[in-house]
Amino acid sequence: MFFCGHDGTITIQEQDPADHDARLGSQLGDYVVVARVADGAMGRVYEGRHLETKQQVAVKVLHEDVARDQVAVERFKREYETAEELDHPNVVDVIDFGETGDGSWFMTMEYLSGTELTGLLEDEGAIAPHRMVRIFCQLAAALDHAHSWGFIHRDLKPDNVFLVAGEEGDVVKVLDFGSVKLQMETGPKLTAFGTTLGSPYYMSPEQAMGKLDVDQRTDVFAAAAIAWEMATGKVAFEGQNVAQILMRIVNEDPPPPSSMSPKYPAAFDDVVLGGLRKDKTQRPGSVGELADRVVKSFGLDGDHGKWAAASLEEVARALSVTTPPEPAPLAPAAPAPTAPAAAPTAPSAPTEDTRRATEPIGMHASEIHGGSKGPGVGLIVGIAVAALLVGGALAYFFLR
Structure with a gap:
């Protein structure tokens, strides 16, 4: 099974004859479009082949309506330029960028086989420590490299962490630098009104409150949330709605x-x-520093670079030496005296129907209002605070 290196979607080789796509068989730059892979909010992804070398690539073409939005086009260009500058083994490799004959824009990138981290979490839940350590160390290597170039990802989440199946274990590829922010950036903001926010589960407190002075510690928070999720199989901050x-x-x-x-x-x-930590000044200064602490928490020597380069088997073998055995279960306590029968209690509230972090967020009024019961004082205060937070988050994304 193949997945697109841009967004992790499964390749669809079969085409519906009734769903004709004029781009199939066309030429974009030095590549010919051979199959449609998937559709996204911004564009359509194809499988492409180089005309001479026959190299297989993923080709993303902006939808026509998106291509008419200058802000969206600039963000698309920035995504390409950022990934091209980074040139890191744990960042998806982009190859070409250009304009189509009908006024849209395309980007070609390496075609990856594997799955996104979201898929692994959905299939397995909590991830074994040795695999988590290796994935997280590679993620840290990619982000530290991006930060050293002055780039802050700002949209880090399991959807944007792609896992390629390698001989020595997972090879991490960080995707989607379209939301990247340059440190000390003073140029035009590249978010238009109406842009979908995506998932809020990995937003830092400063993003949630609409602050614009974000730095690499925003990515540290998101990376820590991903580490928490890999360890538990659940998102760190659950909720039934955005607020x-x-x-x-x-x-x-x-x-x-x-x-x-x-x-x-x-x-x-x-x-x-x-x-x-809510206060960014109390977090580690970089994702690499956070990963170094993760390594040490398991009793491993060396830094995250050492374990990012190690094979999965080597990490497992090292952890088997450093990790103490689980404690034996305690002997059962003596039974407590039987208490008098209590009056029946009301049934407990239903558990939250928590949405997965891959689901997009629609900013509808129904998402920030409660049920049909009359509001008490606590609910009124909660709604007021929630409105401020949602407003702050919207301001952050519309002004960034």
Whole structure:
């Protein structure tokens, strides 16, 4: 099975004859379009082949209506230019960029085989520590490299972490630098009104509150949220709507990962929760520093670069030596005296129907309002705070 290196969608080789695509068989730059892969909000992704070398590539073409939006085109160009400048083994490799004959724009990039981290989490839930360590160290290597060039990703999430199946284990490829921000940026803002926000689960508190002075520590927060999710199989900040998620990001701390996944040491809890501090000045200064602390929390020597380059087998072997065995279960306690029968209690509230982090966020009024019951004082205050947070987040994305 093949997946697009841009957004992780499964390749569709069969074409519906009734759904004719005029681009099939056409030439874009030095590439011929041979099959349609998938559609996205911004454009359509194709499989392409180089005219001479027959190299297989992924080709993304902006939709016609998107191509008429100058802001969207500039962001598309920035995505290409950023990935081209970074040139890192853990960043998706872009190849070419140009204008189509009908006024749209296209980008070619390496064609990857594997799955996005979101798919792995959906299939397996919590990820084994040795695999998590190796993935996270590669992610840190990519982000530290981007930060060294002055680029802040700002939209880091499992959807944008692609895992290529390699001989020695997963090879991480960070995707989608369309939301990237240059540190000390003073040029025009590249977000138009009406742009979809995407998932809020990995937004930092400063993003959730609409602050514009974000730096690499925003990516540190998102990376820590991803590490928490890899350890537990769940998102760190759950919620039934955007407002609830943002309120929890700003006001609440998730439980220690080891309380849900005993294979993870308590030292790992301290590291990840440190990366999720509300005050960015209290977080590690870089994702690499966070990854170094993750490595040490498992008792491993060296830094994240060492374990990013190690094979999955080597990491597993090292962890088998450093990780203490799980404690034996405690002897059962003596039964407590039987208490008098209590009056029946009301049924507990239903559990939250938590949405996956891959789902897009639509800014509809129904998403920030409660049920049909009359609002109490607490609910009124909650809605007021939620409105401020959602407004701040919208301001952040519309002004960034």
